[in-house]
Amino acid sequence: MSRKSGTGVPATKRPVIVLAGEDANDRRCLRILLEARCPDMRGRLVEINSPVRLRQATGGTLASRIDKLRRLVQARAARERAEIACAFIHEDLDDADGPGYLETHTRVEKELLRSFPTAHYVLAVEEIEAWLLLFPDALASLVSSWQVPTKYRGKDTGRLTDPKHILMSEVSRTGRRYKESDAPDVLEKAVALDGFPAPLGTNRSWTRLMEDAATCCSSHISKAKKK
Ligand SMILES: [Zn+2]
Structure with missing residues (x-):
């Protein structure tokens, strides 16, 4: 031993x-x-x-x-x-x-x-939320009203200013608002959907x-x- x-x-x-x-x-x-x-x-x-x-x-x-x-x-x-x-x-x-x-x-x-x-x-x-924007399907799978606007899809999400604000005010514009404690659940969805997440964007x-x-x-x- x-x-x-x-x-x-x-x-x-x-x-x-x-x-x-x-x-x-x-x-x-x-x-x-x-x-x-x-x-x-x-x-x-x-x-x-x-x-x-x-x-x-x-x-x-x-x-x-x-x-x-x-x-x-x-x-x-x-x-x-x-x-x-x-x-x-x-x-x-x-x-x-x-x-x-x-x-x-x-x-x-x-x-x-x-x-x-x-x-x-x-x-x-700029924060972990920028990673979540790489997985629009996982976001929509967690809360069906959450939609990543086209202008953020397939982009370098590391270049976006304030991704948390984007999630709160643009992705979850209607219905339940995104909150910080949702981040792990979004990634769990991404893993569950794809086995291993293939990001949309960089x-x-x-x-x-x-x-x-x-x-x-x-x-x-x-x-x-x-x-
Ligand atoms: Zn190591």
Whole structure:
């Protein structure tokens, strides 16, 4: 039986993947997408509740916030008596796609990888709601009156200003209004409808998450299994 390094305690579970995000809705969204993209993650995803605040931090502040995050991730895995296969750290950019997206993503992920052997920084442009606009059928399947206007279909949804407002005022113009807690349900519908969602349109942060999930599935989880 493998042992958690340094503790002498037998690792009783498969290595876990730890999720951190801005709130519970965001973590639920990530969980749905990661499990759909990589079924091997089912039963291995665990969450930490502390909100992530990295993108606006620099220098020593960024390093100390990441160090705090690392300790929380380690404590969460220890509670499971499991080793850590990887961590997905989510945050919204709160800005549309542009030069700032890559700059912020690169800066924070580079710093993350100083503290974590494997980790993924999921920086959503401009927020997770931009991903929902990639799935008009899922939105309509959840609430039949929700319709994505033609002008937003097949577009780069990362370039849209305030996708949450678009969902609230244009997609759910009649009938029940969209609210933030609907986001995971929309993604669950997308997965249920298509097996795995094929987006209508593009979004760099979506593509990045899908690539990170695939890398994690093929490389980070399998490496952790061999320990
Ligand atoms: Zn990974």
